[in-house]
Amino acid sequence: MTYEIATLRGDGIGPEITDEGVKVLRAAAEVTPGLDLEFTQLAGGADHYAEHGEVAPDSTWKTMRSAHAILLGSMGHPDIRMPDGTEAQGHFIVNARKSLGLYAGVRPIKLYPGARGIDPNQKHVDLVLVRESTEGLFASFGGGAEISGEVYADTMIVTRKGTERVARHAFELARTRSGRPQDGDRRVTCVDKANIFRSLAFFREVFDGVATEYPDVTADHALVDSFAMLLIQHPERYDVLVTENMFGDILSDLAAALVGGLGLAPSGDIGDEHAMFQPAHGSAPDIAGQDKANPVATIVSGRMMLDWLASRHDDDALRAAADVVERAVVTTMESGALTADLGGELSCSQFGDAVAATVRRLAAEAG
Structure with missing residues (x-):
């Protein structure tokens, strides 16, 4: 074909x-x-x-x-x-x-032979970050509010439909993988700031509802600030991560440091009918x-x-x-x-x- x-x-x-x-x-x-x-x-x-x-x-x-x-x-x-x-x-x-x-920004983070991550002794990095790509803080892109050139505001949008479909994508992906490097446990970790923001508490609530459909996959939670540290210290603990749009944007670039940089970081933007694939890095005009x-x-x-x-x-x-x-x-x-x-x-x-x-x-x- x-x-x-x-x-x-x-x-x-x-x-x-x-x-x-x-x-x-x-x-x-x-x-x-x-x-x-x-x-x-x-x-x-x-x-x-x-x-x-x-x-x-x-x-x-x-x-x-x-x-x-x-x-x-x-x-x-x-x-x-x-x-x-x-x-x-x-x-x-x-x-x-x-x-x-x-809606699903899929960012695999895998250590390839010859690559040098930030920890030279780390040999077990194989995780995937799934970023919700149509809502969150990016929902304000091209919009937002501006008052007299003095005050600007962008609003974070989290919907049940958007969260359900990206969480379901993460769990389905986990079923196709071999689990986290630490012990082979198939696991999806919801990374949020549910202790502070109502929108992200809702994101976690919807995630937990979807998790009940996947009893064969472990579901857990992490707060984004402490998680950023734990990701660098113990990447072997993680299998599939699912996040709000902006958090996923930041964490996926951070995670690339584990495997040698953004030159080794692929990505896919995936929906129900269409998909777009591209490197996660920028255009580096200085070496073009x-x-x-x-x-x-x-x-x-x-x-x-x-x-x-x-x-x-x-x-x-x-x-x-x-x-x-x-x-x-x-x-x-x-x-x-x-x-x-x-x-x-x-x-x-x-x-x-x-x-x-x-x-x-x-x-x-x-x-």
């Missing part, structure tokens, strides 16, 4: 890392019988806004809705801003999440065009895309392609083939070449 992938290369290092992600995905499709991936290049991003006065044309939004999935490179530039002072790329990403119903970026997060985001498509379409070819991409990344990094940020010597494109070659080699060895 042919799957159309709406592809936006983005800004800064976005085109470079997206090209490497597509290179590896093409290699996986090449060695997987019955699978064809068609990448449709679309316009959009901060540079597009600077030139055309819009973050993306109507044709981009239309194709994103009709495609089987969306692959997005890093987007944005700190100097390209809207009239209200906010960065242009946020208007693309937040609007995409809201208009396409991408220098072939220095680490494309691991983009490549693994592509693997997440294959997994999501496989589940949605019940397609074993997609499952096989996702598996070979993941194994190829691990095998390549185990061999010592690393980018400069990890102490290696490979450029961005050389690392992509190495992973694509490993995909082909693993497929040939499997017969």
Whole structure:
């Protein structure tokens, strides 16, 4: 079957890392019988806004809705801003999440071979943060209140529907995993500030209601401030985390420090009908065009895309392609083939070449 992938290369290092992600995905499709991936290049991003006065044309939004999935490179530039002072790329990403119903921001945090986290003795980091991506404090994006240029306010919005669906996504995800590294316990931890804010006490209450539907998965709670410390000290205690939008935004970047940085942090924005996959990091305009970026997060985001498509379409070819991409990344990094940020010597494109070659080699060895 042919799957159309709406592809936006983005800004800064976005085109470079997206090209490497597509290179590896093409290699996986090449060695997987019955699978064809068609990448449709679309316009959009901060540079597009600077030139055309819009973050993306109507044709981009239309194709994103009709495609089987969306692959997005890093987007944005700190100097390209809207009239209200906010960065242009946020208007693309937040609007995409809201208009396409991408309510579950899934951020895997996994320690890959050769990566160096903040604790060199820590060998057991394998958790997933699920961030509610359409409500919370981000519900005020593009709105909020302003009084005479002196007082500004943004309101946190938490709804029963929004919380139920993201909590259910977290529990369903936990059922597919091997549990927390510490003891294999399948667990979902609700991270909130329920002791202070009514909206987050409600978030926890709704979470607890959903938890009763999953007696095979342990449900527990954590307060976001103390949890930030515990996450760094004892990541092996955690399996799946579910949070409000802003808390998830902050904690997912913090958690990336456990595994070597945002260059190793993939993400997926997932809804019931659509999904968009992108690295969790920014566009790093200071190294754009220098072939220095680490494309691991983009490549693994592509693997997440294959997994999501496989589940949605019940397609074993997609499952096989996702598996070979993941194994190829691990095998390549185990061999010592690393980018400069990890102490290696490979450029961005050389690392992509190495992973694509490993995909082909693993497929040939499997017969």
